[in-house]
Every structure is written in C-alpha cells, then in structure tokens.
Amino acid sequence: MISAVVFDLGNVLVDFDYRIAARRIARRTRMSPQQFMDFLVRSPLLAEYEMGRVTRQHIFNEIRAATGFEGSLEEFALSFGDIFTEIPPMVQLQAALRRRSFATYVFSNTNDMAIEHIRRAFPFFSNFDGYVLSYEHGVMKPNARLYEVLECQSGRRGAELLYLDDRLENTATAASRGWQVILHESPEKSQAAIRDLGLLAGAERGA
Ligand SMILES: [Mg+2]
Numbered sequence: 001m002i003s004a005v006v007f008d009l010g011n012v013l014v015d016f017d018y019r020i021a022a023r024r025i026a027r028r029t030r031m032s033p034q035q036f037m038d039f040l041v042r043s044p045l046l047a048e049y050e051m052g053r054v055t056r057q058h059i060f061n062e063i064r065a066a067t068g069f070e071g072s073l074e075e076f077a078l079s080f081g082d083i084f085t086e087i088p089p090m091v092q093l094q095a096a097l098r099r100r101s102f103a104t105y106v107f108s109n110t111n112d113m114a115i116e117h118i119r120r121a122f123p124f125f126s127n128f129d130g131y132v133l134s135y136e137h138g139v140m141k142p143n144a145r146l147y148e149v150l151e152c153q154s155g156r157r158g159a160e161l162l163y164l165d166d167r168l169e170n171t172a173t174a175a176s177r178g179w180q181v182i183l184h185e186s187p188e189k190s191q192a193a194i195r196d197l198g199l200l201a202g203a204e205r206g207a
Pocket of ligand 1: 008012
C-alpha cells in the first residue's frame with residue numbers, strides 16, 4: 001500500500017539547462033559558452049561535487065584555475081545555480097498528493113549551489129516531508145546506499161514507496177528494492193499512471 005511518493009528533481013519537478021550557466025559564466029572567462037560546457041562535461045568535478053567529495057570552494061577554485069573566471073564565488077554560485085524552471089503540472093501533482101495525505105520526498109543527485117537556488121526561487125520546494133540529496137550523503141543514485149537513506153528517513157520500504165524518475169537506471173534500483181516505480185516521460189503520462197494506481201480520487205482525478 002503506497003503511503004509515500006518520492007520525486008526525482010531534475011526533469012521531473014524542474015527542468016534544467018547547464019547552457020544557461022555556461023552562457024553567463026563564460027562571459028567572465030577566456031572560454032566560449034561551448035568551450036565551458038565541454039570543460040564541465042569532460043571534467044570529473046561535477047560528479048565529485050554532487051557526491052559531496054569536494055566543497056563549493058574547491059570546485060570554484062578548480063574552475064577558476066581552468067577557465068580564468070574573473071568573478072567572486074558568490075557571483076559564480078548565483079550563475080551556476082540559476083539554471084532551473086519549474087514544471088507546473090508536476091508541482092501541482094505533488095501538491096494534490098500532499099492534500100490527500102501522502103508523504104512526499106525529494107530524491108536527487110544534486111549539489112548545494114543548485115539547492116540553495118531552488119530553495120530561494122521555488123516555494124513548492126519547501127512542501128516536502130523530507131529531502132535525500134546526493135551531496136549530503138556521499139553517494140549518488142543509482143547506488144543502493146542512497147535508497148537505503150530514503151527508506152531510513154521515511155520509515156518506509158518496498159511497495160509503500162512510489163518513485164518517479166526520468167532515468168531508467170534510477171528506477172531500476174528502486175524496483176529491485178520492491179519500490180513501485182514510474183519511469184517519468186511526461187507530466188501527462190505520470191499523472192495518468194498515478195490516477196491508475198488510485199492515488200487521486202474524486203475532484204483531484206482530473207488534476
Ligand atoms: Mg532526473
């Protein structure tokens with residue numbers, strides 16, 4: 001019996017585009033936006049940062065050394081974090097589930113600059129029962145250890161948990177632990193899947 005719904009963040013609750021950061025940051029470096037993107041994609045820095053193995057200061061120092069970035073850490077953090085747009089039908093879906101007394105969780109591979117920005121920019125982000133964020137636990141999805149943290153924090157396991165994520169490797173680990181999963185492809189499909197599971201009744205059915 002599902003009692004909690006777990007949401008991936010990127011491509012599920014918010015869209016993100018690192019090219020937005022690349023355009024803004026590259027202006028303050030000796031690189032073009034494309035060169036900055038290529039650097040970011042090739043570098044192991046972002047994954048290390050999202051696993052909490054390096055600090056914000058460290059990733060800033062490394063990027064400054066590699067690119068010639070001229071601004072402060074504060075300026076960098078603002079540009080680096082501001083790459084998200086809310087996905088309204090998914091935010092509304094979370095709110096509808098919450099009104100029906102389901103616990104809701106955020107479960108994300110992310111970093112502290114992103115989360116600082118999201119907390120500030122999107123009020124919906126405060127309306128969850130808990131947050132399991134890769135950089136706070138030293139491990140990323142699809143590593144099972146992060147799923148154990150979610151189970152521990154929520155006090156739930158197996159089929160009590162319903163999980164939405166847009167990446168198959170992430171839903172696969174969840175399914176192997178007995179969680180119910182929805183591979184998120186579009187808000188319409190995920191809404192329909194949740195209605196089919198019977199989680200939204202009455203007036204909320206059409207939401
Ligand atoms: Mg995602």
